Amino acid sequence: MNAITHLPPEWQKWIRENLARGCAPQSLIDDMVRNHFDPVFARAAVNGVMTDSAPLAPAFEALPRVAAGYVYEKPRLPAGNLIRTSDRDVRIVTRVKHPMIAVLDGVLSIEECDELIRRSADKMHRSTTVDPISGKHEVIADRSSEGTFFQINADPFIARLDRRIAEVMNSPVDHGEGLQVLHYGTGGEYKPHFDYFPPEEPGSHVQMTIGGQRVSTMVMYLNEVEEGGTTIFPEIGLEVVPKKGSAVYFEYTNSHNQLDRLTLHGGSPVTRGEKWIVTKWMRQRRYGESAAG
Numbered sequence: 377m378n379a380i381t382h383l384p385p386e387w388q389k390w391i392r393e394n395l396a397r398g399c400a401p402q403s404l405i406d407d408m409v410r411n412h413f414d415p416v417f418a419r420a421a422v423n424g425v426m427t428d429s430a431p432l433a434p435a436f437e438a439l440p441r442v443a444a445g446y447v448y449e450k451p452r453l454p455a456g457n458l459i460r461t462s463d464r465d466v467r468i469v470t471r472v473k474h475p476m477i478a479v480l481d482g483v484l485s486i487e488e489c490d491e492l493i494r495r496s497a498d499k500m501h502r503s504t505t506v507d508p509i510s511g512k513h514e515v516i517a518d519r520s521s522e523g524t525f526f527q528i529n530a531d532p533f534i535a536r537l538d539r540r541i542a543e544v545m546n547s548p549v550d551h552g553e554g555l556q557v558l559h560y561g562t563g564g565e566y567k568p569h570f571d572y573f574p575p576e577e578p579g580s581h582v583q584m585t586i587g588g589q590r591v592s593t594m595v596m597y598l599n600e601v602e603e604g605g606t607t608i609f610p611e612i613g614l615e616v617v618p619k620k621g622s623a624v625y626f627e628y629t630n631s632h633n634q635l636d637r638l639t640l641h642g643g644s645p646v647t648r649g650e651k652w653i654v655t656k657w658m659r660q661r662r663y664g665e666s667a668a669g
């Protein structure tokens with residue numbers, strides 16, 4: 377008999393009720409495994425329900441500030457104060473261990489930021505997000521921004537950025553999704569979310585058929601935001617202020633396919649001015665086609 381890798385509604389209710397009664401998350405995972413659930417899936421399902429129902433679960437409050445069961449491995453991000461890429465030195469300003477987050481300076485030059493904005497401005501359309509049920513890209517209300525994609529290695533300018541970014545993220549270029557530029561006007565925000573595909577959502581499986589799970593993200597800031605528009609990590613109370621050419625990097629999938637829910641993050645409302653970012657998501661394996669590299 378194959379291990380169960382979907383979450384029937386009655387099990388979802390069972391997890392929620394037992395968390396609310398104060399049961400230890402690990403005991404629920406153990407019970408699920410005894411009932412033929414896949415162990416990695418069971419952990420992700422319990423984590424997922426905990427995240428959804430944070431206010432009602434005393435067990436959640438009692439958890440240590442390290443994600444339940446998530447094993448932190450050696451970061452993919454290179455060690456040291458400086459990352460020397462093939463064409464630029466990138467400086468590490470701040471590191472957080474749990475979850476693994478880093479703030480990086482000088483990932484892009486001022487000219488590259490301006491060029492990305494210039495190229496994006498004319499091909500903007502309303503941002504889409506992966507619908508949890510269908511796995512399709514849909515326009516959703518949680519994200520009041522506009523965006524556009526650049527295929528991997530689309531041209532020499534983009535290829536140069538893809539290569540440098542892959543070196544910083546210490547992943548092969550072809551594990552990356554195409555760069556996504558986002559523009560937020562005044563009032564624009566991106567509500568807290570996970571960049572990984574939650575395994576308990578059916579649409580995630582569609583997303584993961586090519587390239588597998590996302591493992592890491594780098595959000596690069598293309599302009600100075602007058603007020604607001606910070607990248608927030610509500611689980612740990614961290615707020616990163618946009619600075620032109622700098623970036624926030626974070627990792628959330630380990631070699632056991634565990635997902636770090638402490639990487640919950642969002643873009644706080646832009647209260648004055650506008651905000652431009654470009655985001656790179658890395659997958660576990662090769663993602664789609666790559667013209668070079």
Ligand SMILES: O=C(O)CCC(=O)C(=O)O
Binds near residue numbers: 642
């Ligand atoms: O706007 C931000 O600071 C966050 C963007 C983000 O979460 C993403 O692009 O996945």
Ligand SMILES: [Fe+2]
Binds near residue numbers: 569570571593641
């Ligand atoms: Fe995100």
